[in-house]
Amino acid sequence: MTAFYQKLDHAWTTNNSLLMVGLDPDTQRFPAELDNRPDAIFEFCRAIVDATAPYACGFKPQIAYFASQRAESQLEGLCDYIREKYPTLPIVLDAKRGDIGSTAEHYAREAFERYCADAVTVSPYLGYDSIAPYLSWSDKGVIILCRTSNAGGSDLQFLDVDGEPLYLRVATLVAEKWNRSGQCGMVVGATFPKELAAVRQRIGNEVPLLVPGIGAQGGDIQATVTAGGNTGGTGLMISSSRAILYASQGDDWREAAARVARETRDAINAFR
Numbered sequence: 001m002t003a004f005y006q007k008l009d010h011a012w013t014t015n016n017s018l019l020m021v022g023l024d025p026d027t028q029r030f031p032a033e034l035d036n037r038p039d040a041i042f043e044f045c046r047a048i049v050d051a052t053a054p055y056a057c058g059f060k061p062q063i064a065y066f067a068s069q070r071a072e073s074q075l076e077g078l079c080d081y082i083r084e085k086y087p088t089l090p091i092v093l094d095a096k097r098g099d100i101g102s103t104a105e106h107y108a109r110e111a112f113e114r115y116c117a118d119a120v121t122v123s124p125y126l127g128y129d130s131i132a133p134y135l136s137w138s139d140k141g142v143i144i145l146c147r148t149s150n151a152g153g154s155d156l157q158f159l160d161v162d163g164e165p166l167y168l169r170v171a172t173l174v175a176e177k178w179n180r181s182g183q184c185g186m187v188v189g190a191t192f193p194k195e196l197a198a199v200r201q202r203i204g205n206e207v208p209l210l211v212p213g214i215g216a217q218g219g220d221i222q223a224t225v226t227a228g229g230n231t232g233g234t235g236l237m238i239s240s241s242r243a244i245l246y247a248s249q250g251d252d253w254r255e256a257a258a259r260v261a262r263e264t265r266d267a268i269n270a271f272r
């Protein structure tokens with residue numbers, strides 16, 4: 001098993017959790033106690049990480065929330081913090097990169113050298129040579145968009161390709177060709193349980209699925225676990241961001257985040 005799969009497997013088992021806590025820091029929704037702090041983004045995320053780590057199988061910072069606020073250095077600090085304090089929990093950098101190979105080399109360095117993430121999300125749209133630079137980091141995970149959680153994903157992902165939808169073609173390509181070294185995962189939204197089941201059936205047990213769409217987007221937890229889990233009761237990184245991060249904007253925001261993370265972890269486990 002490659003390093004990323006091993007780390008994920010260990011986190012699933014040790015924390016008895018398939019919950020990936022999403023870190024999407026929106027300063028408009030921060031508690032008042034963080035007003036006017038120059039390091040508010042780091043401090044908010046650090047507190048959320050500490051509150052939810054016992055219930056998580058990893059953390060998924062979404063890079064746009066940091067970059068749009070010129071807070072990349074706070075993201076670097078946050079990744080350092082997670083690595084030092086919770087070295088067994090993988091960091092999945094949600095960046096959804098996609099570009100030609102020479103540029104992809106730099107996106108890969110950004111994810112794996114600058115932020116030292118364990119895995120990064122990428123688009124399959126530019127084909128294998130755009131993914132290869134990420135795969136050359138043999139201890140890292142590469143998580144490829146397959147059936148995204150948004151309704152508009154259907155515009156392209158449901159297009160018919162020789163009798164089957166494009167997203168299933170992507171799933172087959174990743175599982176049968178691109179995943180030679182056992183580093184790949186795929187993104188399939190919890191808002192599309194039928195498609196999640198079709199992907200799991202097509203790819204078998206090995207490839208882990210990153211599944212956003214429960215919580216704020218309304219995806220059903222039971223349907224997600226039943227459709228996407230592998231025969232070992234794992235195989236999923238079920239991600240939730242806003243429902244946990246902004247469970248309360250009062251003084252109890254840390255406790256509220258911990259409570260929702262624990263309840264979500266337990267709700268997932270009830271169907272494994």
Ligand SMILES: O=c1ccn([C@@H]2O[C@H](COP(=O)(O)O)[C@@H](O)[C@H]2O)c(=O)[nH]1
Nearest residue numbers: 024062148149212215216217240241242
């Ligand atoms: O298909 C996708 C791929 C990625 N995302 C990301 O996941 C989180 C979802 O946040 P919630 O607050 O839990 O809805 C966010 O970072 C998205 O960029 C996705 O939603 N769907």
